[in-house]
Amino acid sequence: MINLFDIKQLLISFICGFSVLCVIIYSGAVERLTMFLIGFFCSYTIMSYKKWSLKYFSVTISGIILGFFIAVWSILSIVPDRGIKPYPQVIKEGNQTAVLLILKGEEERYNISGLLEKMKEDKRFFNRLYSIIDLYQYKRAYERVGISKYNDQSREIYNKLNNLLDVDYDLYFSYMDGAVNYKKIIENKLMNSNYEKIIVAPIMLTESLDYLKLIDELNRYSVQNSINHIRFVQPLWNSEKLIRGIVYQIDAYAEGYENSNMGIILMSSTETEGDNRKADTTVFRQEMLFLENLKRQLIRSGYEDRKVKFVAPYLPTSSIKSAIEELQQYGVKEICIISINDIADHVRSIAHTEKIIKNMNKEKEFDINYIKGWGTSDSLIEELENRVRLLNVEDLSPDNQ
Numbered sequence: 317m318i319n320l321f322d323i324k325q326l327l328i329s330f331i332c333g334f335s336v337l338c339v340i341i342y343s344g345a346v347e348r349l350t351m352f353l354i355g356f357f358c359s360y361t362i363m364s365y366k367k368w369s370l371k372y373f374s375v376t377i378s379g380i381i382l383g384f385f386i387a388v389w390s391i392l393s394i395v396p397d398r399g400i401k402p403y404p405q406v407i408k409e410g411n412q413t414a415v416l417l418i419l420k421g422e423e424e425r426y427n428i429s430g431l432l433e434k435m436k437e438d439k440r441f442f443n444r445l446y447s448i449i450d451l452y453q454y455k456r457a458y459e460r461v462g463i464s465k466y467n468d469q470s471r472e473i474y475n476k477l478n479n480l481l482d483v484d485y486d487l488y489f490s491y492m493d494g495a496v497n498y499k500k501i502i503e504n505k506l507m508n509s510n511y512e513k514i515i516v517a518p519i520m521l522t523e524s525l526d527y528l529k530l531i532d533e534l535n536r537y538s539v540q541n542s543i544n545h546i547r548f549v550q551p552l553w554n555s556e557k558l559i560r561g562i563v564y565q566i567d568a569y570a571e572g573y574e575n576s577n578m579g580i581i582l583m584s585s586t587e588t589e590g591d592n593r594k595a596d597t598t599v600f601r602q603e604m605l606f607l608e609n610l611k612r613q614l615i616r617s618g619y620e621d622r623k624v625k626f627v628a629p630y631l632p633t634s635s636i637k638s639a640i641e642e643l644q645q646y647g648v649k650e651i652c653i654i655s656i657n658d659i660a661d662h663v664r665s666i667a668h669t670e671k672i673i674k675n676m677n678k679e680k681e682f683d684i685n686y687i688k689g690w691g692t693s694d695s696l697i698e699e700l701e702n703r704v705r706l707l708n709v710e711d712l713s714p715d716n717q
């Protein structure tokens with residue numbers, strides 16, 4: 317029979333279980349407060365050692381488990397605050413063509429509700445529980461890295477491209493998620509304007525699952541709303557200008573070194589998307605073609621073939637550590653690691669890569685420079701401008717759709 321002490325112990329254990337989850341996923345004041353509550357619980361339990369029994373521990377463990385899972389349910393039920401905040405956009409009047417720029421985006425700082433919004437698309441129970449582990453990994457990554465610069469670079473691309481397209485186009489800026497996600501821009505901005513043409517420009521390297529999903533959603537949306545004048549910019553895997561922009565970044569780092577003494581690691585973060593094997597094959601093929609073309613351009617610039625390495629999850633025995641160790645055999649001391657999937661690496665990728673570099677430097681000192689993505693080079697902006705202008709002159713008549 318449960319007495320008053322058991323109820324008290326159950327309540328304290330419940331608070332402890334709730335606090336455990338808060339420590340895992342929250343930071344700052346909330347994390348410190350819940351750590352204090354867990355410390356209080358541990359002290360209280362130790363001081364109550366005279367009352368320890370099988371029933372005592374059963375009540376305690378039940379309370380902790382109940383508190384933890386109710387905390388999980390509460391966190392997963394949070395109404396997202398839409399994460400990434402809107403970016404001011406100046407739209408000109410009277411233009412006949414709209415261009416919708418779409419980037420992946422990332423929270424500038426650790427933001428639980430914004431991150432949960434992306435995770436809530438998966439309704440499967442165990443995957444929803446796994447999102448708690450995801451949140452913890454994001455929290456740790458933001459603690460190591462600080463803030464994400466992805467959105468700063470996104471806005472820089474928007475501003476540069478807007479200057480080039482200033483005369484003839486209305487350029488809109490959006491992300492895959494958040495308050496400025498592409499669906500809201502289309503519904504609230506583009507549908508209320510009488511544009512003759514709408515050009516959707518996702519800034520992506522390959523026909524990934526995200527890209528295919530985006531195109532499918534917008535195609536269905538255009539059919540439902542009788543829109544027959546939407547065109548899509550293709551992924552950038554076959555862009556020579558993008559390759560030149562990446563080579564220029566590497567050259568800037570290599571200044572002062574002999575190119576033949578430099579080691580270069582071209583790093584992909586693409587992982588297997590098991591729900592769509594066909595998309596996986598296409599992604600891998602396009603990415604490998606891009607990597608091979610990039611490597612050829614680097615060799616033309618004076619870098620040695622054997623000192624340019626690929627790192628990708630789908631390549632056997634491929635890792636940053638093994639690539640550095642292999643370059644070490646060639647006597648390389650200066651190494652440039654560059655991520656090739658997006659304009660900027662995401663925080664988790666940065667934290668993971670920097671941890672590996674730090675551990676490798678403990679074993680043997682290297683001069684390693686980590687370039688976190690394509691950046692906002694003029695070559696990239698020119699490529700986007702050319703693709704937009706080319707689509708704008710295409711015939712949009714039904715016969716050519």
